[in-house]
Amino acid sequence: MIKLEGVTKSYGGFTAVDDVSFTAQPGRVTGFLGPNGAGKSTSMRIMVGLTHPDRGSATIGGHKYVDIPNPGRHVGVLLDASAQHAGRTGREVLAVTALTMGLPDSRVDEMLELVGLTETESKRRVRNYSLGMRQRLGIASAFMADPSVLILDEPANGLDPAGIHWMRGLLRSYAERGGTVLLSSHLLHEVEMIADDMVLIGRGRIVAQGTKAELLQTQGTFVRAEHPQKLAAALAEAGITAAASGDGLRTESEPVEVGRAAAAAGVVLAELRPAEGAGLEELFLQLTADDAREDINQGALS
Amino acid sequence: MTATTFAPDDTLDISQTPRTPMSRLVRVELRKMWDTRAGLWLLIAIGAITALVLLIQIWVGAAQDLHLTFHSFLTSMSIPMGILLPVLGIMSVTSEWGQRTALVTFTLEPHRSRTIMAKLACSVLLATGAVVLGLLLGLLGNLLFAAVNGGAPVWGVPVTEVLGFFLLQLLGLLTGFTFGMVLINTAAAIVLYFVYSFVLPGLFEWGAQTIGWFHDARPWFDFNFAQAPLADASMTGKDWAHLAVGGLIWLVVPLAVGLRRVLRAEVK
Numbered sequence: 001m002i003k004l005e006g007v008t009k010s011y012g013g014f015t016a017v018d019d020v021s022f023t024a025q026p027g028r029v030t031g032f033l034g035p036n037g038a039g040k041s042t043s044m045r046i047m048v049g050l051t052h053p054d055r056g057s058a059t060i061g062g063h064k065y066v067d068i069p070n071p072g073r074h075v076g077v078l079l080d081a082s083a084q085h086a087g088r089t090g091r092e093v094l095a096v097t098a099l100t101m102g103l104p105d106s107r108v109d110e111m112l113e114l115v116g117l118t119e120t121e122s123k124r125r126v127r128n129y130s131l132g133m134r135q136r137l138g139i140a141s142a143f144m145a146d147p148s149v150l151i152l153d154e155p156a157n158g159l160d161p162a163g164i165h166w167m168r169g170l171l172r173s174y175a176e177r178g179g180t181v182l183l184s185s186h187l188l189h190e191v192e193m194i195a196d197d198m199v200l201i202g203r204g205r206i207v208a209q210g211t212k213a214e215l216l217q218t219q220g221t222f223v224r225a226e227h228p229q230k231l232a233a234a235l236a237e238a239g240i241t242a243a244a245s246g247d248g249l250r251t252e253s254e255p256v257e258v259g260r261a262a263a264a265a266g267v268v269l270a271e272l273r274p275a276e277g278a279g280l281e282e283l284f285l286q287l288t289a290d291d292a293r294e295d296i297n298q299g300a301l302s
Numbered sequence: 303m304t305a306t307t308f309a310p311d312d313t314l315d316i317s318q319t320p321r322t323p324m325s326r327l328v329r330v331e332l333r334k335m336w337d338t339r340a341g342l343w344l345l346i347a348i349g350a351i352t353a354l355v356l357l358i359q360i361w362v363g364a365a366q367d368l369h370l371t372f373h374s375f376l377t378s379m380s381i382p383m384g385i386l387l388p389v390l391g392i393m394s395v396t397s398e399w400g401q402r403t404a405l406v407t408f409t410l411e412p413h414r415s416r417t418i419m420a421k422l423a424c425s426v427l428l429a430t431g432a433v434v435l436g437l438l439l440g441l442l443g444n445l446l447f448a449a450v451n452g453g454a455p456v457w458g459v460p461v462t463e464v465l466g467f468f469l470l471q472l473l474g475l476l477t478g479f480t481f482g483m484v485l486i487n488t489a490a491a492i493v494l495y496f497v498y499s500f501v502l503p504g505l506f507e508w509g510a511q512t513i514g515w516f517h518d519a520r521p522w523f524d525f526n527f528a529q530a531p532l533a534d535a536s537m538t539g540k541d542w543a544h545l546a547v548g549g550l551i552w553l554v555v556p557l558a559v560g561l562r563r564v565l566r567a568e569v570k
């Protein structure tokens with residue numbers, strides 16, 4: 001289990017990570033989602049002791065990362081797949097990792113097979129690796145000791161669709177075995193597909209967290225009328241705020257209230273239903289937009 | 303992959319995991335010295351250039367009918383080694399940062415000082431290896447020279463001189479290591495090292511000849527100057543004191559500063 005409590009990190013006057021608290025549970029994949037520069041990587045570096053926070057604490061299974069002996073055995077970490085010596089072969093990178101962790105060399109072959117790097121590819125120098133190959137190498141390092149916790153910063157970065165599909169399966173089965181997975185991404189669909197739990201971060205602050213089901217649950221109503229202006233007027237009359245959404249309107253009120261308001265004003269409705277499938281995309285945009293105070297004409301979920 | 307299941311526990315049981323032994327960290331660092339093309343070629347170059355210097359010496363010696371002994375070979379070999387070993391020391395530190403592997407290294411061993419210690423130990427081992435290689439090459443060279451020139455090889459090198467040779471190479475490597483720790487950048491550290499070993503001595507020499515007090519003070523802060531008596535094993539008590547003070551100024555203090563920075567730095 002990964003636990004962050006009130007973690008704060010500033011660079012000069014700029015607060016990159018601001019009072020971040022969340023937990024990633026065993027047996028679940030936790031998606032750490034946020035736009036560029038939100039503080040995901042910084043938070044992850046703090047988890048493994050590469051960056052020292054100004055305040056707050058980060059623990060893994062109840063221990064500070066530095067207090068875990070031979071931490072690679074317990075925590076698989078992939079922070080930046082390109083942080084490898086360009087002059088080493090892929091195989092050698094894994095061999096050094098295995099040696100450091102005290103694992104037999106045979107583990108290297110197993111990992112190469114796991115991530116789908118061929119014998120010839122493994123003998124190439126990392127300088128000549130494609131982005132996706134580097135990513136696979138990083139994933140191989142993280143899985144090397146079959147650790148019970150995984151911390152992966154944008155693991156899908158550079159993977160082809162088949163690779164992303166493969167990784168999804170890998171992480172899913174890993175979580176089903178009871179492992180804890182924390183993975184970051186700035187791509188919603190990616191996280192939506194793999195994660196059980198989600199933590200949304202924007203400008204260094206957590207803006208939402210919960211299970212995927214909770215976060216996906218949308219409230220409100222979508223309504224479309226024969227005469228949109230009449231509908232808007234009717235809703236305003238009834239004190240219901242609404243925002244344009246496609247060729248209709250979206251409100252936070254229940255469908256029955258919207259229907260009642262329309263009926264009272266004699267507006268003919270073409271469509272009236274609970275707003276569904278807003279999806280994480282909308283949620284994500286809203287939450288991060290709210291946080292960034294960008295002027296996007298939405299605020300339904302604030 | 304073994305399909306073990308993990309304890310559905312919120313805490314991590316670390317009681318069964320021993321911390322990474324120092325010996326393994328040293329082995330890792332040793333391996334990292336030669337498993338890249340740059341590192342491997344540097345090691346090969348050290349051996350090859352040293353051998354080349356030796357061959358030239360034999361050739362010139364035979365042509366001019368010089369009196370060459372085991373001692374002469376050891377002396378001339380310490381020149382190429384003195385230039386290249388420090389570069390090795392520099393690279394063992396700086397390549398972690400230049401290639402950003404520090405991110406992985408310090409994640410696998412979060413006690414950064416242990417990794418630095420392992421790198422230091424690795425430097426000592428390499429200096430030892432270089433001296434053994436130097437002795438072997440010197441031995442070969444001396445035999446070869448005697449064979450080419452006709453006549454019996456002259457040995458007679460005291461143990462103190464061999465130790466001096468070792469200390470010289472070790473200090474060179476450590477100086478490189480220190481400069482690498484302070485600057486964290488391969489090119490800058492190499493430039494600094496060459497300024498230190500080729501430009502500074504000239505400046506100090508000029509200073510010593512023109513300024514009286516400078517002449518007297520020089521052995522205390524000119525680390526190169528202080529190392530000179532090591533080469534011919536003529537170290538006196540005062541020479542050792544010079545060496546110790548120079549080492550404090552050029553090795554201990556900067557190493558402490560560099561270490562402090564590495565321990566505190568944000569690794570990314």
Ligand SMILES: Nc1ncnc2c1ncn2[C@@H]1O[C@H](COP(=O)(O)OP(=O)(O)OP(=O)(O)O)[C@@H](O)[C@H]1O
Binds near residue numbers: 011014038039042043
């Ligand atoms: N050493 C530093 N000095 C100044 N600002 C920094 C430093 N390190 C990080 N930052 C800033 O902190 C913020 C968070 O960066 P971080 O790398 O954690 O973002 P991220 O969420 O991982 O973004 P991305 O999705 O682009 O990877 C950014 O605005 C970044 O510029």
Ligand SMILES: [Mg+2]
Binds near residue numbers: 040041042153
């Ligand atoms: Mg990032």
